Each structure stands twice: as C-alpha cells, then as structure tokens.
Amino acid sequence: MNSKIKNYVDVLFNDVPKTRKAAELKEEILSTLNEHFEAHLAEGKSENQAYTDALADMGNIDELLESLAPERELKPKIDDYRRRKARNTSIAVMLYIGGVILLCALPGISDIFGVWDEDKARITGFILMMCCVAAATGLLIYTRMSVPQDVEPYIVSKKSGFDTSTEQGRHWAAYSKLYWMVVTIIYLSVSFTTMAWHITWIIWLIASAAWQAILLFTGGKDESED
Template identity: 30%
Template sequence: MKDKLRAYIDSLFSDAPKTRKAYELREELLSNLNAKYDDLISRGYSEEEAYQAAVAGIGDVSELIAALGGGDVFGGPDERQRKKSAMMVALAVMLYIVAIVPVILFHNLAGVVSLFVIGAAATGILVYNAMTQPRYYRADETLVEEFKEWKSANNDRIRLQKNISAALWPLIVVCYFFISFIYTAWAWSWIIFILGAAIDKIIKLVLELKE
C-alpha cells in the first residue's frame, strides 16, 4: 500500500518542474502521507480505508506546485508591512555600524560594553521584525494546509537565525581584535570565538525548541 501512496503522490507531481525543490517537496508530502496512513492503521482502519482517508486528506497541491515556479504560496506581507520591515532592518544595520564607534573612541572596557549594548539593541530589532511578520495559518485540516503552515513557520525561523548569526559574528570579530590589541591577549583571546559559537548554537536551539 505504501507503493500505492507513492504512486499517487508521483501522479500529483507529474507536471511539476524537475528540480531539487520539487523533489524535496514531494518527499516531504509523501512522508507526511505515510505517517497519516500509519496512524489510521493503528486506529483500526483497514488498509484500503486508511489509504482512501489519507489521500482524501491531502488537499489541493496545485498552489504548492505553482510556488515551485516562483509563485508565493504563503501570501507574503503587504506593501505597508514590507516598508516597515525594510525600515527596521535599515535601522538595525545602522546600529551595527555605529556599535564600532565606541570601540574606536574609547580604548577601554567601556567601549566593548557599549559595542555589545548597541549590538544587542540592533539584534533585538531584527528579532522583533522577524517575530511580527505575518504568518500563514491553515485554511482547513488537509495535509497540504498543515504543510504550508509548518513551512511558513520554518522559513521564518531560518530567516531569523541567519539574521542573528550575520549580526553576531562581526561583533565577535571586532571584540576579538580589540581585546587582542588593547590588552595584548593573543594567547587567550581566541576563546572569544568558542564563546561566540556557543552563543550562536544556543540561539539556534532556543528558536528550534520554540517550534
């Protein structure tokens, strides 16, 4: 029966572009369909009943397939939301640039503290911007709608992770050179990179656990 499920999914994707994204989407839907089928079997359905119920719960995949060609299956933010997001990202970038100024002006611990405070404020803006982006909510309980909702949330999490990492590592590098030059601490200042990697990993784990 699993072969029959695969054949059904393959038929749905017969007109889909032959790309890696299409393949990954097809395999993801097949995995979800198999999980649904196994759940129905465990609840006492016969193989044929489980197959029919699982297939009926897939929904319309045409939008997902259309998105593989460049369409937007998740709706996306409107023009006002895009402008607001662009302004917040621009402000965060400006703060990251300004964060280096105290390190240049004050060759002491105050410069480092100011760098991290301003950097934290910029990161907070990026996090807030990502968390307030419109999300996709399923229109019904079909497998396709469930997948759309999961994919939208997953895309938001990955985008936020990339933004935070992109902001974190330049600050770590600046801090490394500042401490190394000012305090002549080349023998141990490399530890900053280990701490930075740990912080980056913790942030990723926290975001994944929130899912």
C-alpha cells in the first residue's frame, strides 16, 4: 500500500465519525486508489504522476463523505445528548471548584466565627471536598456511559486515541477516561492533604507510565502512537 495514499485517506477521514459504514468506505477508497495507482505505474508513469492520476480517477470524494452524515432521525438524539453533556459537565466543574473552595475557606471561616478549631475545620473541608469530587466524577461517568449506542460515533471525541468504531476501542476509551478521573482524584487528595504541591506533580508521571504499561501488557491499542 502506498504510504502517500494512506496518509491522504487518513486526513480525509480525520473528522469523520468512526462508524462501521465509515470504516468500510475508507477501506474501499484505499483499495480503489491503490489499484488505480498501481495501474498507472504499470503504464510507465512516475510515482507522483500515478498518485495524481489515481486521485483524479476517484472524482469528488467529498460526495462520498457526505453520505456518512448522521441520518435525519438521529440528529435530535445527538443534539439532546450534547445539551445534556454540556449541562452535566458544567455542573461537574462547579462541584470540583466548589470542593476546593470549601477546603480552603472552611478553616478561615471557622477562625473568624470561632465555630470549630482549625484542625476540625480542615478535616470537615476535606470530607466535603471529597464528596463534591465523588459527585462530580460520578456525574461525568454517568454522562459518558449513558451515550445512546446509535449516536455514540457522532459525539465521542475524535481525539480519544482509540478506534471507537469497534467494541474494544469503545471499552478502552471509557477505561481511559475513568483511569484519569481516578488519577485526578488521587492527585487532589494527596496534594491538599500534604500541601506538598512541589512534589505531588510526580503522580502524573507515575500515572502516565502506569497507563502505558497497562496498554502494553493488556493489548490496549492507542491510535495516537501509530
């Protein structure tokens, strides 16, 4: 397979939803382009000329890509999920921020009004922050896991690094999001407990190395490494 043709087709499908229909069309276009390319080479043309003529033989590929747009009846479901995702993500972000505010503000408020001693206020703030983090994370996980299966290819991030046109790819994309959510919770918990921010950033390095090891030893495939 000609690498130049493969790169061209990869770019064409970069923003196309990773549905089974899209995967089949991509393979068909790749196969056809390579057949035309080889045929032009056999005629004695240079590689550059054969490549140009092969693309010309295909005609307007954009018309083929337009056929991959979601069907009309799916559009309301896609729009509904996007609104729900935006709303839930906004709530989750506010919960994360609110948890940090509670952790930082409670000791000061307690000191001003003399309600609790500082240690008790700090512990209470930490517990409330963890409750906010748990609620926000649960909301994000629920939002991600409740994607209607028929609209999932049209709304899943194209930068997830996994081929969501396959069941295995969808599972790994979900595992990846859950993994990094847990890492974030651990990082915030350790950082706010120890207040050693100058050291706790190492958690991200360890987590990244651990994730790559998981992918390596379990067969998970991250497309961004291809």
